[in-house]
Amino acid sequence: MDAREGPLTRAFVRLVDTLVADYDAIELCQQLVDDCVELLNATAAGLLLGDHHDSLRVLASTSEQTRLMELFQLQADAGPCLDAYRTGSQVIVGELTAARAAQWPVFGDRMLAEGFRAVYAVPLRLREQRIGALNLFSTQVGALSPEDVAVGQALADVATIGILHQRVVARHEIINEQLQSALNSRIILEQAKGVLAERGGLDMDQAFVMLRAYARNTNTRLAEAARAIVDGTVDTADFLHAPQADPPGLSG
Numbered sequence: 001m002d003a004r005e006g007p008l009t010r011a012f013v014r015l016v017d018t019l020v021a022d023y024d025a026i027e028l029c030q031q032l033v034d035d036c037v038e039l040l041n042a043t044a045a046g047l048l049l050g051d052h053h054d055s056l057r058v059l060a061s062t063s064e065q066t067r068l069m070e071l072f073q074l075q076a077d078a079g080p081c082l083d084a085y086r087t088g089s090q091v092i093v094g095e096l097t098a099a100r101a102a103q104w105p106v107f108g109d110r111m112l113a114e115g116f117r118a119v120y121a122v123p124l125r126l127r128e129q130r131i132g133a134l135n136l137f138s139t140q141v142g143a144l145s146p147e148d149v150a151v152g153q154a155l156a157d158v159a160t161i162g163i164l165h166q167r168v169v170a171r172h173e174i175i176n177e178q179l180q181s182a183l184n185s186r187i188i189l190e191q192a193k194g195v196l197a198e199r200g201g202l203d204m205d206q207a208f209v210m211l212r213a214y215a216r217n218t219n220t221r222l223a224e225a226a227r228a229i230v231d232g233t234v235d236t237a238d239f240l241h242a243p244q245a246d247p248p249g250l251s252g
Contacts, residue, residue: 008151011035015158024221025049025163025182026189029060030212032134032159036152037062041143042136043116046070048081049124049132049163049183056085056132057183064204069110070135076106080121084133091121092149094142111137118143122153124160131160131179185223192226200240214239 014031033045046061048070056074061067073079080091093100096117101108111119116137124132134156136144144152163179189211196207215225228234 007039011039011155012158015155015162024223025179026059026185027222028159028162030222032155033060033062035155036134036136040136040148040152041138041140041145042120042148042152043139043143044137046081046135046137047124047132048074048085048135049179050085050130051183052177052180056082057186059132059183059186064208065114066137069107069114069137072110073104073107073135076104078104079107079135080104080119081133081135084121084123085130088123088125088128088130090123090149090153091119092144093119094144096141115139117141120144120149120152122149122156124156124163126157126160126164129164131163182223185226188223188230189226192229195229196236196239199236210239 014035015028029047029049033047036042036045044062044066046066046069047059048056049059050056058067058070058074061070070081073081080093083089083091096108096111096119098112101112104111116139118138118141120136120138122134122136123130124134134152136152138144192211193204193207196202196210197204200207200210202210211225211229212222214220215222218225220228225239229236229239
């Protein structure tokens with residue numbers, strides 16, 4: 001048996017579980033990037049999701065560093081994730097040389113400066129419809145095998161189906177509103193991380209770990225927990241002292 005078979009099965013089960021009953025798009029996407037780093041030979045991962053104007057936004061990442069990198073990609077309007085989203089095809093760069101990075105002005109230089117030597121982008125797609133893209137970064141040349149890329153694509157496909165699931169029973173406008181709501185929730189999440197970081201003397205990665213741990217321990221949706229912090233309806237001390245079930249280093 002492949003040593004990865006058990007963890008891979010659990011990853012798919014976790015993704016499917018997020019779709020049951022009251023699913024949270026942010027948690028779904030965060031679970032996806034976390035699982036990709038855990039299962040594949042990727043150093044970091046980020047996910048971009050399109051809004052109802054077809055503009056991409058950062059919805060999940062495995063670290064604050066990665067989130068900022070993805071923002072650079074969006075600001076430059078050039079990068080592997082954007083190419084995967086626009087074409088619906090995978091972008092595989094097993095060796096990120098200076099010449100190859102030059103095809104993505106600003107973002108390519110940023111990847112090299114951060115020490116990444118390989119990047120793999122897979123689209124979030126269902127047939128001809130594309131809703132976003134997943135970026136997998138590695139500090140090692142040739143880090144991901146074709147099988148690894150296939151696993152990453154399969155995980156992204158499950159997430160895509162989950163996000164679009166309600167199209168079966170709802171009108172297109174309602175789904176767009178739900179996707180926009182998820183993106184708006186991400187803004188609240190970033191604000192909440194900032195509040196926790198400032199009050200707890202933490203970095204943004206640590207703040208996210210505490211926020212996520214509190215949400216899980218209290219069976220609260222991540223977006224609702226974040227809004228409670230921003231609105232001041234809960235004592236931030238409850239978050240700062242929540243038991244941390246996540247491994248250190250996970251972030252959003």
